[in-house]
Amino acid sequence: MIPHEVVLVxxxxxxxxxxxxxxxxxxxxxxxxxxxxxxxxxxxxxAGDLALAAPQPRRGPSGLLAEDALTVMIGQVREAVRAARAxxxxxLLIGGDCPVILGALAALQAGAGGPGLLFVDGHxxxxxxxxxxxxxxxxxxxxLALRMFDDGLAPxxxxxxxxxxxxxxxxxxxxxxxxxxxxxVPTLAGRLRALIxxxxxxxxxxxxxxxxxxxxxxxWWLHTDLDVLATTEFAxxxxxxxxxxxxxxxxxxxxAALATPGCAGWSVCIYNPDLDPGLDGADAIxxxxxxxxx
Numbered sequence: 669m670i671p672h673e674v675v676l677v678x679x680x681x682x683x684x685x686x687x688x689x690x691x692x693x694x695x696x697x698x699x700x701x702x703x704x705x706x707x708x709x710x711x712x713x714x715a716g717d718l719a720l721a722a723p724q725p726r727r728g729p730s731g732l733l734a735e736d737a738l739t740v741m742i743g744q745v746r747e748a749v750r751a752a753r754a755x756x757x758x759x760l761l762i763g764g765d766c767p768v769i770l771g772a773l774a775a776l777q778a779g780a781g782g783p784g785l786l787f788v789d790g791h792x793x794x795x796x797x798x799x800x801x802x803x804x805x806x807x808x809x810x811x812l813a814l815r816m817f818d819d820g821l822a823p824x825x826x827x828x829x830x831x832x833x834x835x836x837x838x839x840x841x842x843x844x845x846x847x848x849x850x851x852x853v854p855t856l857a858g859r860l861r862a863l864i865x866x867x868x869x870x871x872x873x874x875x876x877x878x879x880x881x882x883x884x885x886x887x888w889w890l891h892t893d894l895d896v897l898a899t900t901e902f903a904x905x906x907x908x909x910x911x912x913x914x915x916x917x918x919x920x921x922x923x924a925a926l927a928t929p930g931c932a933g934w935s936v937c938i939y940n941p942d943l944d945p946g947l948d949g950a951d952a953i954x955x956x957x958x959x960x961x962x
Contacts, residue, residue, distance in 0.1 A: 670931075672757055673709075673756070674706065674712050674759075675760065676713070676715060676760050677715045677717075678716065679761055679762065680695065681741050683765050684802070685725030685726065685734035687722070689942055691764060692942070694763070697950055697953060697954060700951060702953075702954050705962075706760075706957065706961065708962045718741070721737040722737065723737040727803050728822060730822045731800070732800075732803055732804070732808075733802075733804055734805075738825065742828045742829070744771065745761065745770070745774075746771040746772070746828070747775075749776075758934075759932075760934050760936070760961070761933070765804070765806040765938055766809045766893050766937050769810075770813055771828075773785065774828065776932055782831060783885070783932075784886070784930070785891065786838050786884065786890050787840065788896050788922075789893035790844065790896045790897075791807075791842055791895065792810065792863075793810040795811065795853055797817055810837070813829065813832050835860070836861060837860045838863075839860055840862075840864045840869060840921065841866050843866050843912065847909075862877070869913065874917060874920055874921035877921055877925075881928050881931075886932070889932060889934075889935070890925050890926065890934040890935070896918060898911060898913060902949055903943065903944075903949070905940060923959070936957065
């Protein structure tokens with residue numbers, strides 16, 4: 669159970685440099701009743717969507733699409749999370765895509781040892797920006813937070829990034845090892861506090877991930893990329909791959925993580941309403957969020 673009142677913040681960002689696709693997720697989820705469903709929790713408030721800079725779908729000096737908009741978004745998310753925590757609230761960020769965690773982690777940066785992160789994602793997301801096949805910051809946000817690429821980043825982007833230690837990160841659910849190996853991109857396996865593959869999560873009912881989360885330094889952030897789910901469970905994502913978790917497995921992991929001391933906030937990302945004509949995926953997300961926090 670989350671010990672604080674929840675504030676919902678939409679972050680309608682798309683690392684491809686467009687305002688469609690995953691950027692539409694917060695608005696569509698609200699239209700389907702997300703805020704009304706979460707209002708069952710006492711003290712819940714909806715802070716609305718951040719008003720983000722218009723993105724430009726071209727690669728910037730760091731090698732990323734919509735780099736200026738990315739830099740501004742990180743700062744806006746940082747301030748939104750800081751404001752929520754200063755008011756004693758638990759921020760729930762609805763993306764958009766995964767670089768929203770860069771602002772969230774920056775907001776938790778005050779501690780001398782840096783924040784922790786439970787990163788639930790179907791990908792490791794540590795591609796070097798210029799090697800990314802898409803140019804999207806969503807390919808590399810974890811690598812950016814670990815400051816793996818600082819030498820090649822524009823000063824403006826580098827200045828707003830958080831700094832987290834690899835030993836303070838648990839990645840749960842990545843299944844892109846083959847893709848990384850084929851591209852010659854080093855895996856984070858062996859560098860993080862733990863990297864737990866989907867079959868390991870399924871084998872022990874996510875117990876290892878939750879036990880590892882209990883060892884993270886407080887405050888720590890929970891991040892859920894919905895592409896950790898199997899495509900048969902949830903198909904409204906841009907980059908499907910074989911394998912993945914079921915909704916019950918993800919729900920079990922999430923509920924246990926939110927009940928673990930030190931969790932300071934939660935982001936949920938990667939839902940593309942353009943790939944969900946019946947909006948069944950939106951309803952499934954609302955059910956998942958509601959069950960986890962109410």
